[in-house]
Amino acid sequence: MTPPVRVLLADDQALLRVSLATVLGADERIEVVGTVADGRAAVTAVQQRxxxxxxxxxxxxxxxxxxxxxxxxxxxxxxxxxxxxxxDLDELVLAALRAGASGYLTKDARPAVLIDAICDVAAGNSALAPAAAASLVEHVRRTAEPRPRAVAQLSPREREVFDLIAAGRSNGEIGAQLHLTQNTVKTHVRAVLTKLDLRDRVHVVIFAYENGLAGPPHPAG
Known part of the structure; x- marks a missing residue:
């Protein structure tokens, strides 16, 4: 059996912390290991557990x-x-993504969406729905600070995967478009992240638009 995802809740609103802990604790995939009321306490908690x-x-x-x-x-x-x-997506959210967050949710997200997002992020994916990619890149375009990276390291296939991630495509959509198995897609995604020293898919999107390496997200389908 897969061990539960160990989650720390950091929010300065006591009622929200209690509500989130109750909702998350009711799902067997989640284990709430603590709640804190400020960022410094969150950093300390991560170091201690x-x-x-x-x-x-x-x-x-x-x-x-x-x-x-x-x-x-x-x-x-x-x-x-x-x-x-x-x-929804604003400058502070974008700053959090740039700081290393693997995604974002609004506080009115449905419990099922919240739990799925936590599990996705824990598995190394991102909690950025394809529909949110367009909003994200508009923010990036307005505030971009280009940074040179060795995109030339990517193989032709990896560059195709890179472009599709930047366009907000899921692994399933990438596999269907490029006629690849899911395992092969995952291998290429890992290679892209490793070669560009990026944390996850969200940061591929940010990187691509900061450096003018992709066009607007394509509609799914």
Missing amino acids: SVDVVLMDIRMPVLDGIAATAQVVRLSPRTRVLALTTF
Whole structure:
């Protein structure tokens, strides 16, 4: 049996922490290992216990969620951060993604969506739906700070996979379009992340648009 995903909740609203802990704790795939009220406490908790995913509120006292995210991914590279926000994609969410978050959710997300997102992030994927890619890249275009990277390291097939990830395609869609098995797609995705030193799919999207390496996301289908 697959062990449950160990989740730390970081939010300055006590009622929300209790509600989230109750919802998540009711699912056998999740184990809530702690709750904290500020970013500094989140960083400390990650250093003191095994945490797979931090559900991180962006706006918190003492140390905000953006700074806390950067510290968490630096101190515990295996720990994933899922940003939590009151509003849909905004500049603070983008800052959290750039700091190392593997995705984001709004606080009104349905419990099933939240749980699936946590499990996806824990598995090394991202919690950025293809439909959100267009909004993300518009923010990136407005605030891009191009950074040279060795994209030339990618093989022709890896570059195709890179472009499709940047367009918001899922592994299933990439496999169907390129006529590849899911295992082969996963191998290429891992190669892209490794060669470009990127944390996950969300950061492929950000990197691609910061460096003018992809066009607008294609509609699925």
